[in-house]
Each structure stands twice: as structure tokens, then as C-alpha cells.
């Protein structure tokens with residue numbers, strides 16, 4: 297086949313992001329390792345940003361640069377954001393996709409995209 | 421050629437340009453982040469013209485109805501007049517006559533206002549009421565546009581520091597003219613999905629928007645169950661109990677649970693904090709629509725609990741400001 301469906305298409309595109317966002321955000325808020333980073337931010341605003349995160353991790357269309365990720369998380373790095381928190385987010389992401397019945401092979405690709413931003417997110 | 425009008429300036433939209441690019445290139449400080457219609461940082465509102473449907477994707481229904489849109493994915497085919505959500509000069513001052521002032525309980529005054537010019541609002545939104553040019557406060561609307569002739573506010577007296585509420589309770593008299601601005605806010609009933617269950621949780625004068633929203637939903641033929649939980653420390657803090665019990669008698673799908681957190685609850689009242697009682701009675705909130713109004717800490721906690729109990733973020737409406745705390 298010459299034309300291969302992108303990861304984003306295989307996952308189901310925007311509908312998949314919409315299906316995942318509440319589940320993922322619930323996991324993050326209930327995850328004691330990371331929930332503190334998401335406290336104190338308006339929940340509506342936060343939910344929209346979770347959608348931005350998921351779109352990016354699903355390989356969907358976005359315009360974020362590495363610099364955006366640095367700047368966007370710099371205030372969290374100041375508060376102690378480290379590798380263990382990135383691990384937790386990637387874990388919650390995988391659990392969300394599993395709950396939605398996504399194949400392991402696609403989950404691994406999503407995790408790899410998130411993984412590729414690690415150094416930017418942690419500002420190093 | 422499509423024109424974008426912002427703060428009395430006209431900007432011509434270039435081919436394939438988004439409203440965001442059009443404005444930021446001319447130096448209008450519209451905040452943005454993802455530039456792909458997801459993160460909602462560039463939220464704007466059309467005050468003239470209709471934004472394209474595509475630019476409203478993912479927004480709450482109550483924001484869509486008020487012509488909010490995302491500037492980064494907005495490519496209008498017709499002229500638009502736009503504003504940022506925080507631009508407060510969007511709305512002109514409206515004069516209103518105080519028709520009546522009536523205590524609903526020891527601390528809460530119902531203020532009925534007759535506007536000198538027509539005002540288009542939805543029950544549950546708020547207006548700003550001004551004591552003078554610079555001193556104003558936001559109050560939610562308990563009235564329903566097609567049911568009530570005038571605007572109804574419930575103003576709680578805040579002691580000792582409540583300047584505006586003190587003025588309303590002590591000095592304002594029927595017949596006087598006041599200035600208001602508004603309406604604003606996205607905490608209101610949106611039609612559609614008439615079978616959906618509604619849970620409304622309020623403390624103190626947070627009942628005002630909820631009372632409006634409930635009557636609005638009922639008059640628009642909402643058929644799903646509607647559960648109101650109104651909480652106060654003691655019996656004196658509750659109000660409109662007679663009216664609400666009347667509604668229960670008239671509408672089989674409406675249920676009213678007055679809650680008392682401070683003292684032993686007599687028969688007919690639930691004991692405990694209002695959101696605890698609500699989430700105990702309805703533990704699974706998947707597919708429910710919620711309205712949370714009143715004490716900011718209650719609203720914050722209840723929002724999180726409702727979401728964790730299965731409610732979708734898009735189905736949770738809360739009043740945007742601290743009604744019962746503002747002075």
C-alpha cells in the first residue's frame with residue numbers, strides 16, 4: 297500500500313481525543329504522584345489543555361514547538377517537575393487508551409511521541 | 421473582502437487568514453497557544469455577525485449560544501465584530517427602576533428591576549449593578565425572560581464589609597433608578613437533550629441562578645429528572661421553600677432537597693453539607709448535567725467531585741464569580 301493511515305487516523309482522530317480527554321483527566325486528578333501540578337488551575341481551562349496534549353501525543357495536527365513545551369512547563373519545572381512525573385503521565389495515558397480498547401502497538405507509538413518531548417518538557 | 425472589527429478598528433481579513441492572525445499581526449494582544457483550535461486560549465466573542473460553526477467546535481453549548489469562538493480556526497465568510505472575553509466595555513449601561521425590595525429571609529433581599537431598554541438574557545446569567553460610577557457588583561438573575569416581566573436578584577447582606585450589599589439593604593428604595601451592565605456568564609440552561617438528568621447544587625443566595633435555571637428548563641419542556649439541593653447552615657438560611665415545594669407538586673420530574681449542615685435536620689430536610697448529600701443520593705453522574713452556584717469553595721470542590729463521579733467537563737456549569745462572597 298502506498299498510502300498508510302497516520303497514527304492519528306488509526307486512533308480515530310478528533311473523536312478519539314474527545315473520548316479520551318475526560319478519562320485521562322480523571323486519571324491525572326486521581327493520581328497522587330502528579331495531581332498537585334493540576335490543582336489550582338481552572339478545570340475548564342485545564343480540560344482544554346489536556347485535549348491539546350492528547351492531540352499532540354496522538355500524532356494529530358498541532359503547531360507546538362519544542363520551545364512551546366519548554367515555556368509551557370517551565371513554571372512546573374520550578375515546582376519540581378521531574379522524570380518520575382513524566383513517567384506517571386505516560387502511564388496514565390497508556391491506561392486511558394487501554395480502557396478505550398486501543399491496541400498495544402498503537403499505545404506504544406503514542407508513548408513514543410510523548411517520550412520524544414521529555415527533555416523539552418523538563419527544560420533540559 | 422471580509423472585515424474584522426475590534427475595538428472600533430476595522431481590519432481586512434486576507435485570503436486564508438484566521439481572525440487570530442489578522443488581529444495579532446496588527447498588534448491586538450489576543451492570547452493564543454496551540455493555534456489549532458484545541459487549547460481554547462484564543463477564545464473570543466462575536467458581538468456582531470455569526471462565527472462559523474467550525475470555529476466553535478469543542479466549546480460548551482452555553483458559550484456557543486453566546487457566539488464565542490476560537491480565533492485561531494476562525495475563517496469567516498462574512499464580516500465579524502469581535503471582542504475578547506475580558507473586554508468589559510462590550511455592553512452599554514442600561515438604566516433600571518427598582519420596582520420592589522423584599523426580604524426573602526433575614527439576610528437575602530429580592531431586588532426587582534424594570535429595565536428602561538430591552539435586555540436579552542438567560543436565567544442564571546448575571547448582571548452588574550452599580551452603586552456609583554466605579555462601584556458595582558455582580559448578581560445572578562433568578563428571573564426567567566418569558567415568565568417574569570422584570571429582573572430578579574437575590575442580594576445577601578454581607579457584614580460588615582459589604583459595601584454594595586449594605587447599600588442595597590439599607591439605602592436603596594423602590595422607585596429609584598440604578599445603572600446595570602450585562603448580562604454575562606455561561607451558567608444557564610441550553611435547550612436540547614431534554615431527557616438528560618439535571619443536578620443543581622447551591623448554597624445561600626446561590627439559589628438565585630438555580631431558581632431561574634430550573635423554571636427555565638421546566639418552561640422549555642425539560643422531561644428528564646431535575647434535582648435541586650439547596651444548602652445552608654440552619655433553617656434561617658433557606659428561602660423560597662414554599663415556592664420550591666409548589667414546583668415539586670406541579671412537576672413530577674422536579675425534586676427539591678433542602679440541606680442543613682449545622683444543626684439536626686427536622687423531617688423533610690437532609691442533614692449534611694449540600695454537595696455531600698447530593699453526591700450520596702446520586703453517586704454516578706455519568707451523562708448528568710450539573711449546575712453549581714454559591715460559596716466558591718463548595719463550587720470548587722463539587723466541580724472536582726462531580727467530574728470524578730463521571731460527569732463530563734462540558735456538562736458542568738458553575739457561576740463564574742463569587743456571588744455569595746462578593747461584597
Ligand code: HEM
Pocket residue numbers: 330333334337345346348349352353360368369372377381382383385386410411413414417453454459
Ligand atoms: C509527556 C510529555 C508532555 C507533553 C507532550 C505535554 C504537553 C502539553 C501541552 C500541549 C499543553 C498545553 C499547552 C498550552 O497550549 O497551553 C500542556 C499543558 C500542561 N501540562 Fe503538559 N505535557 C507533558 C507532560 C506533562 C507533565 C509530566 C505534567 C505534570 C505532571 C504536565 C502538566 C501540564 C500542565 C499543568 C499544563 C497546563 C499548564 C497551564 O496551566 O498553562 N505536563 N502540556
